[in-house]
Amino acid sequence: MVAATEVLHPLDDPLLARRRLILAGLAMALAAACVAACTIGALDIPVGHVIAALLARAGLHLPVAVTPFEDAALFGIRLPRVALGIGVGATLGVSGAALQALFRNPLADPGLIGVSGGAACGALGWIVLGSAMPAWMHFAFAMPLAAFAAGLVATVGVYVIGRAQSRTDIATLLLAGLAINALTTAIVGYLTYLGTDAQLRALTFWLLGGLGGATWDQIWPVLLLIGASGAGFAFLSRGYDLLALGESAAAHLGLRVESVRRLTILCTALGVGASVALTGIIGFVGLAAPHLVRLMGGPSHRFVLPASALMGALLVVLADLLARIAVSPAELPVGVVTSALGAPFFIWLLRRRLREATP
Template identity: 50%
Template sequence: MTSAAIDVSARIRDMRAAQNRTRRLFLVCLAAGLCVASLAGLVIGAVPIPLSDVFGALSPFHDAQGQYGEIVQSIRMPRLALGLCVGAVLGLSGAALQGLFRNPLADPGIIGVSSGAALGVAFVIVLGNAVMPGALAIAGPFALPVAAFGGGMAALLGVYALSRRAGALSGSSLILAGIAINAIAGAALGYLSFASTDEQLRQVTFWTLGSLGRTNWASLIPAAIAMIAASVLLLRLAPVLNVYLLGEREAEHLGVNAGRLKNQVIMLSTLGAGAAVAVSGIIGFVGLAAPHIVRLFAGADHRVVLPGSALLGALLLVSADLIARTAVAPAELPVGILTSALGGPFFLWLLGRYRRELL
């Protein structure tokens, strides 16, 4: 081997080492930012709590009925845990769907998963006791997550079938099919809202606006189990998604079972997004924005994009929820309104940036 070839090889190794250091630093910064935002979420609120008292309330030796124990343990901790789980699974689902469809605009909300999941939840709230009371009694606390998963899966399969009718799966057909499914789900949600009682209407409105404010440990734990399981399994698909970036045919030549990969990503993304909708309602654009921001700083390697999207998704949602509950205190904005207001312009920017690829 010539000296020139050795120099080139050494430079490549140095570049890769520098890239790896940059990526690790980026993930560490995201984790640190998430820790800061989480502590701020426990400290800041209608009742400000000193940081020392927050740590005291989290201690296993602390009296839960003390001055701040009930607020921290029963109100702010479940809310924070919900924000972490929902933000992480939405970011992961968005990154995995974008990698699978090779479409920069793929997102659980844009391609209809969130709307379908919300429709499933609304169906159970409004018609569940009349149509399937026995099933609801058996499902218990899992009724809403199961309904959300079923609705989200039906919506995603509908989008996938519609976008493939013209032949090869394209970015424009995927987005158009998602718009159609969102419109159908929106019409069905409107009818269920019209047919509901006042109490049912309040519950349906809560799901459509998106909020972290009505959670508790009993409702959070079943959905959190589903979200954590989906997130862990999606993270394990990172190396395979890297190979799939070469193209479906090329990936199959390298030993990737493309059909199984599609089924895994679709099922896990729908499970995670459906469980998120079941406890928080529709929270848009987190799954769209987080993966793009991570790729901007850390490249396209899914071994970095997936965990980075989970961390950034959690950071974005926890921060947005902190703003939503303090901006108009003592009132509280639904966090879904805030994420949509911030995510809409970001979506338009993505449309402009990737317009050629989507045509």
């Protein structure tokens, strides 16, 4: 008898090799999408000029004439947008994967379980009521932190309602998310009622989700908070595999389940809250990205988390590109694009699970 365990030595395990390949492929696809996003737009900047301008900043001057106008558009408008897209997409993808592991349920998503809605309340509250706050509160992190705090409250609410006797069942979870989302919608409605005309327009566009118009000054605090939540998720990644065995079995394998639970909710609220503060709600990325990567490379979270980050970033950068060119020279809110593409995906997923459940 051939010992199958020998064939599976970690170094030449075909699945691990495939996962490395998928990660490399996603990274390359993301790089290509970023270059495309820098190139295409109201002003077409040739690929050569994009690369030359980037290298020039790094001190390497190519014999390519980049006009000052192109340079300004690239560094002032396109790159911040792409950077924000990467950060937000990555955090949505990772948060979705982490929530699905925590709830032991593949339909969990920051949008569906109310984090995004809660964060939206916090950010909108800041837009409408922030001017009434004392001056010392107006620092770079104020709005992301308001979004984070409100997102945290909403997530904890859904978690507490949706967890009946140590397990979360799908119906209870989605219903709890529905309830919290209804509440956040009501609060958003009230804030809209309070807002001035100028606030209203900012508010509406922001609610639909968009990466446009952000400046580096606004982006870096958000990217910092996203980075912090990403570090937290990286720390948690091994534990998520154990949760697939159930909370009690995970605890018997030495996992401090309660800490993992709290840290996951905290990191989700931090990353998604900060993202929502700047871009509004970008739906379905957190649901779709982990599913796509699991279909390709299996459920191990040491693979699923980084791959979901790359996939989420790729989806958001591509969706934003699509949003800019679909109705050019005007542009669609990116949340409209992701939801328009994500909703059919969600329906397909539900039907597939239904088929699996009924033999």
